Amino acid sequence: QQQVKQSPQSLIVQKGGIPIINCAYENTAFDYFPWYQQFPGKGPALLIAIRPDVSEKKEGRFTISFNKSAKQFSLHIMDSQPGDSATYFCAAPYGNKLVFGAGTILRVKS
Amino acid sequence: NAGVMQNPRHLVRRRGQEARLRCSPMKGHSHVYWYRQLPEEGLKFMVYLQKENIIDESGMPKERFSAEFPKEGPSILRIQQVVRGDSAAYFCASSPNRVVNTEAFFGQGTRLTVV
Numbered sequence: 001q002q003q004v005k006q007s008p009q010s011l012i013v014q015k016g017g018i019p020i021i022n023c024a025y026e027n028t029a030f031d032y033f034p035w036y037q038q039f040p041g042k043g044p045a046l047l048i049a050i051r052p053d054v055s056e057k058k059e060g061r062f063t064i065s066f067n068k069s070a071k072q073f074s075l076h077i078m079d080s081q082p083g084d085s086a087t088y089f090c091a092a093p094y095g096n097k098l099v100f101g102a103g104t105i106l107r108v109k110s
Numbered sequence: 111n112a113g114v115m116q117n118p119r120h121l122v123r124r125r126g127q128e129a130r131l132r133c134s135p136m137k138g139h140s141h142v143y144w145y146r147q148l149p150e151e152g153l154k155f156m157v158y159l160q161k162e163n164i165i166d167e168s169g170m171p172k173e174r175f176s177a178e179f180p181k182e183g184p185s186i187l188r189i190q191q192v193v194r195g196d197s198a199a200y201f202c203a204s205s206p207n208r209v210v211n212t213e214a215f216f217g218q219g220t221r222l223t224v225v
Contacts, residue, residue, distance in 0.1 A: 030211065032211055034213065034214075036216070043114075043116075043217050043219050044201065046214070046215060046216075049213065089152060093209070094210070095210070096165055096166040096208065096209075096210065097169075097209060098143075098155070098210070099155065100153040102151070102152045103151075103152050
């Protein structure tokens with residue numbers, strides 16, 4: 001079965017806080033796990049991705065932590081800003097496609 | 111290098127009409143994916159195509175929906191005899207290789223409204 005469970009559904013943090021979004025996936029034969037950011041009325045934009053030969057990847061203020069044995073990975077946003085307010089989607093690879101989580105609506109209050 | 115281009119951005123169709131959505135992948139990308147997004151929901155896979163071939167259409171409704179990616183020109187997602195339930199945002203993504211191994215980039219989507 002191809003499921004990606006994402007939590008929380010929504011999240012509100014103060015500016016400067018560190019929102020954490022979690023994803024759990026089921027067995028997959030592939031090793032590529034991306035996160036996408038989507039603003040209202042726009043397409044999803046690739047934010048950061050990880051291959052599980054490493055447990056953590058950092059790009060700017062965005063960090064992915066990966067736990068292969070638990071089949072979980074999470075997105076951390078350091079020093080969050082109001083401009084980070086968006087919907088975030090994790091995805092896992094299955095067969096010929098990426099299967100997406102349901103999304104997390106993040107609001108960063110100034 | 112232009113990104114993934116989708117047109118039209120907005121499309122209004124009456125029930126029973128046909129909708130044609132176009133997607134031009136990024137330069138050098140030969141893999142195209144179509145996803146549908148309902149309001150307040152995630153992205154649902156529809157179909158995966160390479161040039162002139164449908165590789166995986168497991169997410170496509172069995173009736174009224176079809177997709178193609180000809181040798182020349184954009185990929186087309188075609189919805190015949192549209193119904194109100196087809197109203198959604200349709201996104202196209204492209205990648206240089208199979209998306210399970212590499213980055214996929216999305217277009218801005220086509221927002222279809224069926225009235």
